Amino acid sequence: MNYLYENQNIPKDLESYIKTNKSIHPYFEMNFDGIKPKNRCGFLSIENKNYFIVPKISSKEDDNLNIFIYMILYSYDIKISNEDLASFDNTKYKYLEIFIRYFTNTLLQELKKGLYKTYITKQENLKVLKGKYLFEKNFNNFYHMNIHCEFDEFSSNNDLNKFFLYCIKTFKRYSSYSNIHKCEAVFDEVEYNHVDINRLNIKFDRLNLRFKKSFEIGLMILKKLSPLVSNSNTKSFAFLFDMSEIFEKFIGNLYKDIDSTTSLQTEKNFGNLKLKPDILTSRKIIDTKYKLVKNKEDLKTNDKYQMFTYGINFSIKETLLLYPKHIYDVNERLKLGKDDNLIKLEMKSIDLKSDKTKYDEYIEEIKNRLENINA
Secondary structure, X not given: OEEEEOOOOOOHHHHHHHHOOHHHHHHEEEEOOEEEEOXXXXXXXXXXXXXXXXXXXXXXXXXXXXXXXXXHHHHOOOOOOHHHHHOOOOOOOOOHXXXXXXXXXXXXXXXXXXXXXXXXXXXXXXXXXXXXXXHHHHOOOOOXXXXXXXXXXXXXXXXXXXXXXXXXXXXXXXXXXXXHHHHHHHOOOOOOOOOOHHHOOOOOOOOOHHHHHHHHHHHHHHHHEEEOOOOOOOOOEEEEEEHHHHHHHHHHHHHHHHOOOOEEOOOEEXXXXXXXXXXXXXXXXXEEOOOOOOOHHHOOHHHHHHHHHHHHHHOOOEEEEEEEOOOOOOEEEEEEOOHHHOEEEEEEEEOOOOOOOOHHHHHHHHHHHHHHHHO
């Protein structure tokens, strides 16, 4: 197994692949002394070689990979048993397979209950009148037997199903999992088109809400997956995650389990000021920072202003900046403002390292550490 570390130079033999694939340039930092992942972790599969870019949490390489996987699963609420995780042999499966299988199984479970259909307005030239007679189009149609009509049809050819079919066609390039083909067969009447994932406008209601989980996982995979140019017929790709995003989601979901009053990414307008703290509880505002700090001397002025602004406008006097423990234990207390405008700010770090090898046990241990931080 080939390990690489975030913010450390990659081997020279990989540099050419990174340089020739502009789609993943934003994920890497390129300097005269080399190329390094820019707070990005995940998987590179190049010419049938798998490289794992992992965070530097533990001194054991396998532990770093397991912790990274556990953080992703919990961040995106992906339910995979310890037994299923253990069945993935790293020398046989690419870790992308874990997520493709979860997406496929979740989608297939809902498709068995019935395919989502909607009424779609269509216009056709028919032999008999169906629906609304289109007067203007039929005005010069006197010598033809057909009639221009507009009608509603209860169809599976809607945007949500087109998105799922696009996911399936894409994921088939990287996985031979049998359930992918079962899902594809269900969408046999859905028109296949390229989907721009940055311009999706899919709404969920009581009729299609059961497909929302599959949609979120499929979209996550598409956003993280980047095909790479290869010199052979093998499927080379990058599947990379922003560790700042993962850390925020991971800690946010832990807080939601610990405190039922927790809300994530709560956006609120205060006049012309729009604020959206990472984590908001009834008694504290928490912002996650995926960076290396030693103490309050490393605290940026902008971070102070940010937490003071949150506290004043949300009328919550207790705030916390939470960092992952890389090397240093951070435990600082500051006071921002004074009198009625006094905001208390804590700087703390959470150790993500653990000797727990099972997913459930690991999550429980980190959750207990977070509870102790809040005590």
